Amino acid sequence: MIDNNLNLVSKLKEFNIKPSIQRIEILEYLMDNRIHPNIEGIYSALVDKMPTLSKATVYNTLDLFAKKGLANKLYIEPNEVRFDIRTDVHGHFKCEKCKKIEDVEIYNLDTEISKNGYKGIIYAEEINYRGICEDCAK
Amino acid sequence: MIDNNLNLVSKLKEFNIKPSIQRIEILEYLMDNRIHPNIEGIYSALVDKMPTLSKATVYNTLDLFAKKGLANKLYIEPNEVRFDIRTDVHGHFKCEKCKKIEDVEIYNLDTEISKNGYKGIIYAEEINYRGICEDCAK
DNA sequence: TAATAGTATTATAATTATTCTAAACTGAAA
């Protein structure tokens, strides 16, 4: 427990984020639950443990994580942002039936931009698939 | 004009869409303005010409176009859907500064899914880049 | 310990995209 918390704290510090208890708990939730949760999911998972937690804090914290590069925002769904603590390059598959979002490995990105380089600045690249997953398709 | 309208009508019919005047006008706007507009953009561009046009109609029409495969929904921005009349496989680059969305050619998609096939069903795939475009980066 | 400055958190209001609903309209067929 203490060990684990130390890890979380040093992870936050590594990204220049001041380790408040809310930030530690939110980070822990993201690390332990690789389900690309939305704000509501994070909030409702933690509010029992921290009854005074505010949704605004969840918004602020996730925006901060994203700005510092500790988490990514996923725009795979209309009208809500999801969050991913895994920040290496990978894609996602969203099942329209069970709503689950799975990771998809990307081996090589073969586009105009990746081939010829790009004179502007690229912050993020996202590959999203949408459909019905194997389980639901049966 | 008449010729052009006939083209639009037959395009709609080709996709099994009943050609109401609203649908014709919206299709024409999408064909003539390849800027990946959002609902607001489409609505405000057409409301002068059709003063009774309702935003609900724009929503309904674009949902219908997307369902019938005549247009694609783009989830490149948080909190709003954009529409693309170009339906062949291609990606997008969104400039965070000037807000412009450019098309990006995709030559080959090299992912777990494209390599090994997928046992489920894939409706859509989307490649999005976000950053600062060449012009704004100067 | 007390004061203070800076940061983080909170509750609430405001905003905005989208969906819902019920009524009105349209055009084709009976």
Added chain:
DNA sequence: TTTCAGTTTAGAATAATTATAATACTATTA
């Protein structure tokens, strides 16, 4: 003309997000 399914409309309702302003916390210094 009447009917009927499909379409459009206006406005209300919903839900995610953002903005704001007040409060609480934390670390440092006097």
